[in-house]
Amino acid sequence: MTRSYDIIGAPFNQLGCVTTTQNTVDGLRQMDERTWIGLTDWMGVRVSRWGARICDLGDVQPNNKVKTCIESAKKESALAEYSEQLKSKVLSSYRSGNTPITIGGDHSIAVGTLLATLEHYQQNKNEKVAIVWIDAHADCNSTLDSNLHGKPLAMLTNEYSHNGWSIEPEVTLSPDSIFYIGVRDLMPSEYEFIKRTGIANFGMTHLDTVGIQAVLIELMEKIDSQFDRVYLSFDYDVLDGSVYRACATPNVGGLSAREALHIVHTIASSPKFVGADFVEYMPELDTNGVSKELMVKLIDAVWGFRA
Numbered sequence: 001m002t003r004s005y006d007i008i009g010a011p012f013n014q015l016g017c018v019t020t021t022q023n024t025v026d027g028l029r030q031m032d033e034r035t036w037i038g039l040t041d042w043m044g045v046r047v048s049r050w051g052a053r054i055c056d057l058g059d060v061q062p063n064n065k066v067k068t069c070i071e072s073a074k075k076e077s078a079l080a081e082y083s084e085q086l087k088s089k090v091l092s093s094y095r096s097g098n099t100p101i102t103i104g105g106d107h108s109i110a111v112g113t114l115l116a117t118l119e120h121y122q123q124n125k126n127e128k129v130a131i132v133w134i135d136a137h138a139d140c141n142s143t144l145d146s147n148l149h150g151k152p153l154a155m156l157t158n159e160y161s162h163n164g165w166s167i168e169p170e171v172t173l174s175p176d177s178i179f180y181i182g183v184r185d186l187m188p189s190e191y192e193f194i195k196r197t198g199i200a201n202f203g204m205t206h207l208d209t210v211g212i213q214a215v216l217i218e219l220m221e222k223i224d225s226q227f228d229r230v231y232l233s234f235d236y237d238v239l240d241g242s243v244y245r246a247c248a249t250p251n252v253g254g255l256s257a258r259e260a261l262h263i264v265h266t267i268a269s270s271p272k273f274v275g276a277d278f279v280e281y282m283p284e285l286d287t288n289g290v291s292k293e294l295m296v297k298l299i300d301a302v303w304g305f306r307a
Ligand SMILES: [Mn+2]
Pocket: 107, 135, 137, 139, 149, 235
């Protein structure tokens, strides 16, 4: 099967602990004086020389309602509205038979991409979707404090119930469909939630002990035997923060570039793979362009290329 990939920009960076109105997706697309690489140029090479089928659909810009909600500090309402916008773009990619790759934005944009994924596969086709969440953080904080980019999995599993937030039962994410890789910085409510629900957590200690290949074999066996589809959500901060610091919350002791490329390539090679997010990368914090080069390589790994 030759896949057709859609790139969808989600430059929504208002719900993290560092906000920006700069277009973080364009920062990744464009080549600049620091590096020889930019996503647009690289995509052009894959399409023209390698026959890849990739189309950049442009950005889902927050509409005026989202902006008004942000200005009046109605963050849950802003996210609900932006998620509707992003969801319809991702759904149309699925309906065209394509594989959407959404580039954020902070991790709150995964609410929109996953609502589309759960509506298309879980609600409409009654298929079970595994969500592989590659992140330094568990992003299932259900308390009212701190920022919404640390809560998308609480919001999608209906564990978060503040300021009118709720999810329809048909598209609620089941905790047993979540697989963490690289999580190493939990909040108490997250620790309790993971313990209570038994979410699979391939943390760094486990990775240190058995190695990345053993983790991937175990993960892919579970997906092959228990799920119909797999979706990948990649948070830049899962990478080792001693090198990769172009985000709001760099975290030392994470994945190496090789490990991250191996994980992304393996999951995206599965016939059950349906789509991916890449979030939290902030080009303006990328002082030497190394992170940008890795981000482009990671997306290239989704397209099936790996060196
Ligand atoms: Mn995250």
